[in-house]
Amino acid sequence: MVDLQKLRDAIASGSVLVPGDEGYEDSLKRWSKTAEKRAKVVVKTSNASEVSTAIKFAVENGIPMTAAGGGHATSGTSSSEGMVIDLCKMRQANVDKVNHTITFGGGCLWKDLDDALDPLDLAIVGGTVNHTGVGGLILGGGHGYLSSKHGLTIDNLLSVEIVTADGTVQEASAEKNPDLFWAVRGAGAQFGVVTKFTSRVHPQGSVYSGALIFMADKLPQLVGAVNNFHEKDNREGHCIVLAIGYGPDGQSHMLIVSPLFHGSEQEGREFFKDLFDVGPIMDTTQVMRMRNVNELINPLAGHGIRRLMGSGNVAMPLKAEDVQKTADTFWSFCDATPGATPQSAIALEFFPMHKVREVGLEETAYTNRGDYYDVVTMFGWTDPAQDDAFREFNREIVKQIRETLGYQYDPDKDExxxxxxxxxxxxxxDVLRPEDAYGSNLKRLREVKSKYDPSNVFHKWHGLDIKASGTGGL
Incomplete structure (x- = not known):
């Protein structure tokens, strides 16, 4: 038997929860109900030292573990049947207004950073849903509305405080442990638990954004509009999200477009004139703050149901018939599947990639820097009996998107x-092959892994295929 009292005694400021303890059940909740597991122990840490204690205890006792921030991963990586190191108590955010940086805890949500920065007319490159945790998004690369202007989250990252597999609290930056800093930016979950981030922030005024809703039969015209948007080759950070989904009634097939323009409403409407010429049936666009932009998708991304996500990409120019095929396949499946909710969509994210591609593929571990746009699939449903159906369909639709619309690269064949x-x-x-997750950076990642985590303590999600550590139980 494992002596949990020893762990309780060592976690002075945080807390250690096991089944039956007050707060234990709430600690298991995740954005997707499919990602919830019954942990043997949840350690709510309040500082890096307590994270170190938890990691050492898990390793010494052969307990599988993971870390949880916002709990958004539909892969289940923030849950474990062993130990969960819960960072929810680590949500401090401190802004340096002079140097335009922010230092924030690994348990922060993006809303925490918006709340700290927006009153100062500053913004950080973050995700598109503000209740997502910062850690998972940053460590996997991370992009959002401001990536068109400032690059990825990791391109703005200055340093991290990370607890590695042996329990050592380390700083990683361009000057300290640069090999670890390189690896953290794109494959961070494989190297430890990040307890603190320091990032650049940028001056940011109000923007013109909101939602335009179109009838489903307008898809060909909208494809033409986004092709024209791409041809503008804008370098000012303006962007568009085109979502294939459902209308306010939850049943009607609709197309939702969220434009973003850095400037006035008049300028924005002129810039996106092609969209307005298509004829939206609803228009909520207006001048707003970036913190409000980061709330726009929240109604589509609420908690409390079963969730699944996937990724694809589109190469330009788009062919209307191919996009229509994707939309029809998506709507047909959702309409016919019991328990499907209108909180399902396929989002084509037209975030211009100029700033992202200024950073070379070898400069960080992240290798999704190409001349294409990302596509996100998001499914919501309520019936557990449909879990396998949604998972299989997600694989099928992503494969279809890649084959008909996207950039394609086979690491086994491409020279x-x-x-x-x-x-x-x-x-x-789904767990990816290391070659598919990390591409040409895999060899170097494995070299860094052998230095900082030779026993492969951190191996969940898209692992590096080195020998896994032993995993005992409580």
Whole structure:
């Protein structure tokens, strides 16, 4: 038997929860109900030292473990039947207004950073849903509305505080442990638990954004509009999200477009004139703050149901008939599947990639830097009996998107070994082959892994295929 009292005594500021303890059941809840597991022990840490204690205890006792921040991963990586190191108590955020940086805890949600930065007319490159945790998104690469202007989350990262497999609290930056800093930016979950981030932030005023809703039969015209948007080759950070989904009644097939323009409403409407010419049936666009932009998708991304996500990409120009095929396949499946909810969509994210591609594929572990746009699949349903059906359909629709719309690269066949992988691994619910997750950076990642985690303590999600550590039980 494992002596949990020893662990309780060592976690002075945080807490140790086991089944039956007050707060234990709530600690298991995740964004997707499919990702919930009954942990033997949940350690709510309040600082890096307690994270170190928890890691050492798990390793010494052969207990499988993982870390949880916002709990958004539909792959289940923030849950474990062994130990969960819960970072929810580590949500401090401190802004350096002079140097335009922010230092924040590994348990923060993006809303925490918006709340700290927006009153100062500053913003950080973050995700598109503000109740997502910062850690998972950043460590897998991380992009959002401001990536068109400032690059990826990891391109703005200055340093991290990370607890590695032996329990050592380390700093990783360009100056300290640069090999670890390189690896953390794109494959961070394989190297430890990040307890603190420091990132650049940027001056940011109000923007023109919101939602335009179109009838389903407008898809060909909208494809034409986004092709024209791509041809503009804008370098100012303007972007579009085109979602194939459902209308406010939860049943009607609809198309939802969220434009973003860095400027006034008049300028934005002129810039996106092609969209308005198509004829939206509803228009909520207006001048707003970036913190409000980061709330726009929240109604589609609520908690409390079963969830699954996946990633694809589209190469330009798009063919209307191919996009229509994807939309019809999606709607047909959702309409016919019991328990499917209107909180399902396929989102084509037209975030111009100029800033992202300024960083070379070898400069960070992240290799999804190509001349294409990412596509996100998001499914919501209520009937557990349909779990397998949604998982299988997600694989099918993502495969269809890649084959008919996207950039394609086969690492086993393509001679260009430094090609981008064409996958946004943060959204992948299924475990990928290391070659598919990390591409040409895999060899170097394995070398860094052998230095900082030779026993492969951190091996969940898209692992590196080195010998896994032993996993005992409580």
């Amino acid at each position: 260009k070994q430094d090609a981008p992988i064409g996958r946004y691994i943060n959204m992948e619910a």
